[in-house]
Amino acid sequence: MTKVDSKKPLVVVMKGDTPQECLINGLDKLGGISKFIKKDDVVFLKTTLRLPFGFPNNSNIDLVDKIILECKKAEVKKIFIGAYSSLDFSTKSIDLILGLSSYFENKGVEFVNLDERYELVSNDIKIDENEYSNEKIKDLRNQIPELILNVDKIILINQINIHPLFMCDLSLLNLYSILPPKFQKINYTHNFKEIVQNNQYIKDLVLKIIDLYSIVKPTLVINDIFYALEKAGPFIYKDSKLKKNNILIVGNDALATDIITLKSLGFDIEKNPLILECKKQAVNPNNFDDIKCYGEDLDELDLNLIPCYSNLDQIRAQNITIHSGEYCSGCYHKAYELLNFIKTLLPKDLKYLKECSLLIGLNPPEPMNKKNILLFGECAKIATQNYDFHKVSKIKGFRKKKEIQVQNKAIFKIDGCPPSLKDSFCKIYDYFGKKNLPELNLIYKLLDSLDISKYNK
């Protein structure tokens, strides 16, 4: 066991044949699990639980099992495990599909149904006024489930995949999903033009993530890049490729672990909006030299993950033409998810869509085809109000034929700034109808049969 005692954050980059082997060796380098967990501690394992699907949408359960085993060796009092999903799935519905609670129950761990059992901290809870000087942070604290705030230690097990906004799924982003989905969302109701021009969405999201990090700090962070999705992510999409890197990154500080992870994967940390903002706000560690890094030599790793498509046109969903103007990261993120999900889940429906034009952002180019125009988001709706496609010419009359201008009905608008994925699918389904969308129809029926609405508050 390497004796490590330093005020600088510690991160270990460990190579091995299995993630479990990397973890054990990594913990060993950090001084063993006892450095982080004490006897009779109550521990919360925050995993990646994005969707009710398999790995690497979610954390590697075999790795989670190993952590559980280590915690038990440290004689902890109780272990909880859980997370909120990225989309609108409740923890209960994810559990129903993946059977996690019975699995973890067998291991003596409680899978927490965050939606049902644990209520949020009520507003009248006593908050140390000195601790949270900022009103915004006080509000944010109130949104975190009580259970998470009350545990002694939080261990973050983060599955790294490529991400459209932050290069890859950082642990700080993972930590953000201790907030219920409704509080994770950022929506705007006015000043759409300014939001686009200032790229306000990502700025607000980054601030919120950093604020949350100032409230909750995990004791141990595991960034699992042993396997990672590249090219398209963070969910399994049709274009996703799973890359085996044989590396696990373990650290005692989330930001430091993220910086090392980004470096290991060949990303430029100076271009990452989250790291940049942390630097601006002087969140420690302020630079790379402030981190003590053990294990593999980062310069020799050469893991370079293929990043996500930065341009929506590159996603190439059949029969959907993208007409993009100036758009913000919010619309880009949601359109990226929508197009990738359509391409992955609805390959057959795409063939039936005929020609469809998706207009996004401010001042998008006018489509040549006036049929099936999808206005994505408030900015596209406002910016295209005076476009010609709103009117189409129609010939009327039996004897004396006359050309008149009528309202184009082949337009459908997806509201919201940014629009939600759920609304987008609903609008598409309503517009094209179930006969043209047999696969989406089946997906809706599958969701109905799961009684998801019953569990989603």
Added chain:
Amino acid sequence: MINEKFLNNWLKILNYNNKINESLEIDEITEKITIPFTPIDVNALLIYNFFKYLYPEIINDQQNVLDIIISNDKEKILDTILYETKEPGVPISYEKLNTNIIKSRKFSTENLEESFFNVQKRVLKKKELRISHIRIFKEEFIEILNKYLKKSDDLSFHEFFISLLEIIDKSIREKLFFISPKPNLLSFLEDFLQFFNNFHLSTIFELLFRNISKDNYVIIFYSRAFSFIVKLNIKSTKKVKNCIKIFNPRDLEIEFDKLDKHEILKKVNMKFKNNLIYLIEQGQILRILNELFEFEFPIQKEKLNLFLQKLLFQFRSFQSNWYRHPPPKMYRAFYRFLIRLLGFNYNLKKISHWAIPELLYKSDLIFGMNSKIVLILYNLNPEKDPEKKNNVVILLETENNAVTNIYYPSIDTLEEKNTKISIKTIRNELSTEYGYINIVIKIDKFLIDLIIQNFIFKFTKFQLFSKLKTIRAIKNEKYLSMYPEMPIYKFIKKSNSLKIFKTILPILIDKHEF
């Protein structure tokens, strides 16, 4: 050494091959000879054509071959036989060579490529003949073959196929024969049997044979160069000789060259009444088989996807790549129209050959790209069928979209009454040993048979009630249960059978306008 009857027959074949090669009048050849390794008698010309057209496609398309028989310990060379071929694949002469032609120290089955190169050099030097490939048989292989050949005349259709597949299975697993350069077929079978360690070729045949409808079939394997007709009477328990008959079109006095495929079917139908007659393009089958033999294990899902697309395209290519007499009713526009009025679009010419394999990608979402799936093949009625009492447990481990490992764990007896709890326990138990198990699926053999019968073999028949019966069986926990329950399973369990059929059918069949 090899069975005398087999050897005599083999020499006869070579003799006829030689005669045909020397351009003797083909019509003069009327004598029947036996297809090697089978008890089936056919016209000598047919065997010549098998060698000429099929051997180069499947084994080797170059000339001259050397057979080498070695001792079981691989130390001694017992026999060497040289076959000269004027046309690739068609042997015309049989010459025993002195075993000294091969230097033992330069010959090893462990290093076949180099051994082949040395043997080729030696034969070229001594006989001035360049061999294209060598076939090496262990003494044990000859013994097994002899045993089989002794009884092969008395076997039924079913027994014959099982015995033949068992020999192939054993010979490949125990490395009783080798071919160098190795043909794709052999590589595929070796990899397949190694990968599916506990599976036997005969098991797959059993599964298909059990479910195929026991009609009389006539299958025309058509190609411009060489067509042949196989008559199958698989219902019969008689000897193979009576169950399978293979004809040259000339034997039936039908000139295929002058007829289109519909006329061929009609003419063949006049010869074999009360039979289902299929005409299949030989080229298409060979293309599909060659694609299959090129698979590498573990099979990547992308390759499997492409292969399935091609396979399904063959199914939908009725009256272009395959024909049937009488044509299935489902292909008649009026019949289809009536079914469409009932709300079902069951147009088999529009099978979604490109969308169905895409469902494989969706399984990645549910199970993930790395997963462990346990399948319990369960027989619920062992009293009815005491031979099939055993339950088979298979654990499939996938990594990066490919099945990388198959395990056969043992489990305690399944509780019939409380299957749900029982498979939940099995999941937890197996997870301790093998790591996180994504899902445990218990499926009864009865349901597998029902699905194969109603959705694969009877795919040309609409038969709504038998299809609904299969869906009802899927809903019954006695026949199918899983933990955790997949969304599609929950949907099937909760919905009305007709609604399920109507929801899923538009994904399997492309839209079609009358």
